[in-house]
Amino acid sequence: MTQNVLVLGGTRFFGKILVEKLIGAGHAVTIATRGRTEDSFGDRVERIKVDRADEAALAAAAEGRYWDVVYDNICYTADEARAAIRVFDGKVGHYVLTSSLSVYGAGSAxxxxxxxxxxxxxxxxxxxxxxxxxxxxAQAEAVFFREAPFPAAAARFPIVLGPNDYTKRLHFHVDRIKNGVSFVMPNTQACICFIYEEEAADFLKWLGETGQTGPFNAASAGKPKLRELLALIDRETGGSAIVMSEGPESEASPFGIEDDWAMDTSRAESAGFVFRSLDDWLPPLVRELAAPEA
Known part of the structure; x- marks a missing residue:
C-alpha cells in the first residue's frame, strides 16, 4: 500500500538510505531538513526546509498536511518529543522514532x-x-508512548556501521590497526552488537509499513566479544591491534565499553523481521574501509 510519509532527518547515513528505500517502494516522500546538506533525490521527493528545533516553523510547515507515517531520526529529548506531538497531532497516522541501545546501561548481552x-x-x-x-x-520514547494521541514505535539501534558513517567509529579501529597505532579499550572480553546502515533503514521502513507500536530492539545477528572484532580487523587489514586497558581520553576507542552491551532481538523476530548475520556484512565492510584510496 502506498503511503504518504515524512522523514525528519533524511539526507545522510541511514536516513538517506531510508528515503531511497521508501521512494523505491512507491511511497510519496517528503523530507524535512535545515537544507544544509545537499541530497541526491531530485524531484522524487518533496522538501520542507525547516529547523526541527523551531516548533513554530515546524508547525507552520505541517499546517494543512497529513502523513500516514512520520519517521523521526532527529528527536533526542522529551522536550522535542512533546513539541512533535503538538505539531503532528491530527496530522499523522503512525510515528516511528529512531531510538538507541543507549537507553540501557551496560551489563548484559x-x-x-x-x-x-x-x-x-x-x-x-x-x-x-x-x-x-x-x-x-528513553524520555523521548516515554513521551510518545504515554502522551501522544497517535500510535508510535521506537527502533532501539546499537552502533550503526557502514561506509557512510560520518562518525567513523569503525574507521578509527581499521586505520589504527592497519597503521600500528595503539588505542584504549578497557575490556576486550565485553560483548557488543551492531547493525548495518542499510539494515537500519530496512527496519525503520518495516516498522512504518507494518504499523508496529512500542519499543523494538534491532541488531544484526551476532554478539562478538571485542577481542573477536579486533581479530577480524587484524585478519582483514594485515595489521595487529595494539590495545591499552587505560590511557588518555584522546586515545579511547569508540567501542570502549566496560561490560557486555547488547540486545535481545526476539521481539522483532517474532513479529516477522529477519536480521542479517554480522558475518555477512562486517568482514566486507572492514575490507572496504582498509582498501587503499584510489
Whole structure:
C-alpha cells in the first residue's frame, strides 16, 4: 500500500538510505531538513526546509498536511518529543522514532525491551532540560508512548556501521590497526552488537509499513566479544591491534565499553523481521574501509 510519509532527518547515513528505500517502494516522500546538506533525490521527493528545533516553523510547515507515517531520526529529548506531538497531532497516522541501545546501561548481552519499560516511565514536565543521551532517548520514547494521541514505535539501534558513517567509529579501529597505532579499550572480553546502515533503514521502513507500536530492539545477528572484532580487523587489514586497558581520553576507542552491551532481538523476530548475520556484512565492510584510496 502506498503511503504518504515524512522523514525528519533524511539526507545522510541511514536516513538517506531510508528515503531511497521508501521512494523505491512507491511511497510519496517528503523530507524535512535545515537544507544544509545537499541530497541526491531530485524531484522524487518533496522538501520542507525547516529547523526541527523551531516548533513554530515546524508547525507552520505541517499546517494543512497529513502523513500516514512520520519517521523521526532527529528527536533526542522529551522536550522535542512533546513539541512533535503538538505539531503532528491530527496530522499523522503512525510515528516511528529512531531510538538507541543507549537507553540501557551496560551489563548484559541479552537485554530485552522490558529492561527499560519507557511506557511506564514518568517524565518531568517540560522544559526537562539537558540530560545524558541515553536518558534523553528513553524520555523521548516515554513521551510518545504515554502522551501522544497517535500510535508510535521506537527502533532501539546499537552502533550503526557502514561506509557512510560520518562518525567513523569503525574507521578509527581499521586505520589504527592497519597503521600500528595503539588505542584504549578497557575490556576486550565485553560483548557488543551492531547493525548495518542499510539494515537500519530496512527496519525503520518495516516498522512504518507494518504499523508496529512500542519499543523494538534491532541488531544484526551476532554478539562478538571485542577481542573477536579486533581479530577480524587484524585478519582483514594485515595489521595487529595494539590495545591499552587505560590511557588518555584522546586515545579511547569508540567501542570502549566496560561490560557486555547488547540486545535481545526476539521481539522483532517474532513479529516477522529477519536480521542479517554480522558475518555477512562486517568482514566486507572492514575490507572496504582498509582498501587503499584510489
Amino acid at each position: 541479552d537485554m530485552p525491551e522490558e529492561r527499560v519499560d519507557t511506557a511506564s516511565l514518568d517524565v518531568p514536565p517540560s522544559p526537562v532540560g539537558k540530560v545524558p543521551y541515553g536518558e534523553g532517548k
